[in-house]
Amino acid sequence: MKYKSQKIAYYFFAFSMLLLFLQICYGFVMGFARIGYDVLHEWIPFNEARTTHTNLLVVWLLSGFMGAAYYIIPEEGDRELEWPWLGMVQFWSLAVVAVTAVIGFHFSWWEGRKFLEIPRELDYLVVVNVLAFIANIGMTLYKSKRKTTTAGIIFFGLFAAALFYLPGMIDSDNQTIDSFFRWWVVHLWVEGVWELIMGGILSFLLIKLTGIDREVIEKWLYVIVGLTFLSGILGIGHHYYFIGTPNYWLWIGGFFSALEPLAFLGMAIFAITMSKKGGRNHPNMLALKWSLACSILSFVGAGFLGFAHTLPNINVWTHGTLVTGMHGHLAFWGAYASLVLAIITYALPQITGRKLFDTGIAEYAFWASNIGMVAMTTAFGVAGVAQVVLERRMGMDFLAVQTEIQPHFIGLLLAATLFTSGILAYIYVFVKSGLPRQDLGEIYDK
């Protein structure tokens, strides 16, 4: 750690760990409901569990991105953060808003719009909070003499993510228009601006971990994010097939979203070649493993499994089934969850001064969580395909099909247990790494 203010990242990372743990708890509530043990129904009905599960996911990822920015921006910009105190104020206000939202969900304080359930009053607080964050890192970059592409792309991604939160606040009495702008947030985030954040953080990690020349890495970064927007902006059409929007979206959405996997493929090839070329002599090989897992599993989950149901003649059968759930899990895990875990694995030893990445338990966390998530995705996938064939293609009744596919959810819960053991190991390593240290210094000097 070169600058004192980088340790602000620690608090965001710790908050991410807490929310990740809670997210998994709600996942289990739903998993058990699906095998007939909806025992918490009176207290936490399925819709409360689901809303909490997905919102916790989004918030812990955003908290992870913010932490990453607080760590990376001073390092790339070669100066302290402009307003460290504001960083801490922003952290606490984020925590208060997030906790309030989660508690509120249990009292039906929400808007019933998938992924954007946070009530309007809190939306405004989120906006203020994010403005404070953007101002802080923006000013830090603006005043620094060293302007790198990596930092620029991360900043631009975060700024655009903040901007694209706003369309989610457009109200309409027409369900179709509501949904139309909901996708401006959900799709343009995960298949647009968040990919910039992902590309930027991966570049930072690869530069640090492989020692490859920055110019080479950053050139490919531009190509990849170029591909992202080239395909991803009009690729939004894959959500406009069947919601009451004009039918030209069928071929526009089909064509451009079919190109979206290219950006993820590019990201995977980029990470693999760079880490091969760079020689593997950085002490923190585990962070490199997480980076590679991120780039590869994002291609599998977002690219490959996204492509599997993105063409309109397939999507007309799979739209709104567990096939979507399958894709949602591995895409979010590969692209964004493992990204946050990668940057934490790299940055935490720098912040706390303790190196636990070489331990068996840290290694276990990596393998158990990744294998567990791939197995969970498989269980969702088998259940989803069976649902599509039986319910959508053959016309069997919804509930009858759900009984038919119930065994796959036992499989899901077993896989989720393996996954959770990995996450618990990860959190254990996090806690054992201790609190931020007071002194400065490079921990990776050999």
Place this chain on the structure above:
Amino acid sequence: MLSKNGAKYFFLIGTGFFFAIFLGLTYDSLKQVPKQTHEENLTPQVVRGKNLFDKSNCMGCHTILGEGAYYAPELTKVYETKGADWIKNMLTDPEAVYPGARKMRKYKFTEGEKDDLVAFLKWISEIETNGYPAKPVNQ
């Protein structure tokens, strides 16, 4: 070989170009949606129904227009296939309609509110959805 500057312009120009097209298509879509969704039938009652649907977070278990959760039946065409009375019974006591099945929430809606929700689901069922949900293959 592509230079870093070349790559940068590929990114900037590509993004600007496709975003401009997207804005154009958005403008056109917003012009056509009222026709495709029969906005002339979007009465205050339907709007009340929509707000109830949102407030109750029905989407946290169900899908509508294929969006939402996968725990409970798709509701886009439920007005057509099951009818108003069935829906109102579900909103009164789901256990009575589907004894022993997976649990829906038991709501305490007034008669008026149930009618609002039915009106909303009727309006939804009339949206032109480009062929979704598709008819099963053997029917």
